[in-house]
Amino acid sequence: MKSDSPPRLTILMPIHRGLKWISSITATIDRSPVDCRIIVSDITLLDNTLDILEQRNQRDRRITFRRKQGAADWRIHVNELLTMVDSDFFSIMPQDxxxxxxxxxxxxxxxxxxxxxxxxxxxxxxxxxxxxxxxxxxxxxxxxxxxxxxxxxxxxxxxxxxxxxxxxxxxxxxxxxxxxxxxxxxxxxxxxxxxxxxxxxxxxxxxxxxxxxxxxxxxxxxxLSGETRQEVLRNEIKTKLASDPAAMHNALQELNQI
Incomplete structure (x- = not known):
């Protein structure tokens, strides 16, 4: 199931109470490229979803099963997985x-x-x-x-x-x-x-x-309310375009006109 060259794509699958979605998760695994890496992760461990998946896919060398007890905050879970990406490309794939x-x-x-x-x-x-x-x-x-x-x-x-x-x-x-x-x-x-x-x-x-x-x-x-959302977008512009002052200025000006 795994080629000799390192995978170009990492598929991140955060799981939470995933037992109901075993069939969807299995479809994702079965339809993913042969030469990818799949990280299936559960940080709440509220059911035995990973145990079932690991048993079914024990010969699939593409998959890493990750267990870590933590809070049920989907952003924290995804951000932890993003730090594990070492391939040229990645994707976030919901369980359902x-x-x-x-x-x-x-x-x-x-x-x-x-x-x-x-x-x-x-x-x-x-x-x-x-x-x-x-x-x-x-x-x-x-x-x-x-x-x-x-x-x-x-x-x-x-x-x-x-x-x-x-x-x-x-x-x-x-x-x-x-x-x-x-x-x-x-x-x-x-x-x-x-x-x-x-x-x-x-x-x-x-x-x-x-x-x-x-x-x-x-x-x-x-x-979000209109004013709060505008502030969130302004912060993103200031952060992401900090290295390009001209683009940052133009983006902020355009956002202010909306």
Whole structure:
């Protein structure tokens, strides 16, 4: 299951009460590239999900099973996993979602073809498990890569859902921790920070299956007020563009006009 060359892609799978999603986790493992590394991690250890997965996949040398008792804070869990990435690319894969075969291969090909891009993502098919309905989430509203990265980042934050690229493949150069504030929608702010510095690529052939159900983490999140969100975005701009004063000034000016 493992080639002689080091893996180019690390797939991070934070687990929390994952017993219900064994089939989805197994689908992720089975559909992931042969030459990747998969880190399956549980920091709450509230059930025996890892024991079951480890028994089923004991011959799969791609997988590292990680157990560490800790608080049930999804940002802390993800940030710990991000420090373990030593490959050229990585991806964060939630336990309850799936993707079609070839998903990661398509995203890696797109990044190889666009060396200046920082993140490649696919399209999301929303699966409503309560209503048994399927629908396609909106794609990006503008052509990507035609404006400065910071300008596209601000536009996308205002007119789209930057949580969609969170499920893509990121170049290791742009590996950065999730912000500890806000707790809610920190995934969107994380993507915004990457998008400020490097362009994003949408790959329509890479299809991700996002499951909506009663236990979705985001179902309890509360959107930030406009003023608070603007302050969060300003802080990201000041931090991520500190080495480029001109871009930082322009980004702050554009944000102030919204």
């Amino acid at each position: 979602d799936e993707f079609i075969p070839g998903y990661y291969e398509s995203l890696l090909t797109a990044l190889d073809s666009n060396p200046s891009a920082g993140l490649a993502f696919g399209v999301i098919d929303k699966l409503d498990l309560n209503k048994n309905e399927k629908s396609r989430m909106p794609g990006v509203p503008i052509p990507l890569g035609q404006k400065p990265a910071w300008q596209e980042a601000i536009y996308l934050d205002q007119h789209w859902n930057l949580g969609i690229p969170y499920r893509g493949v990121v170049r290791q150069k742009w590996n950065q921790p999730l912000p500890m504030f806000p707790y809610d929608f920190a995934d969107q702010i994380w993507v915004f920070g990457i998008a400020l510095q490097a362009c994003l690529i949408e790959v329509p052939t890479a299809i991700y299956l996002k499951k909506y159900h009663d236990e979705n983490t985001h179902s309890t999140w509360t959107p």
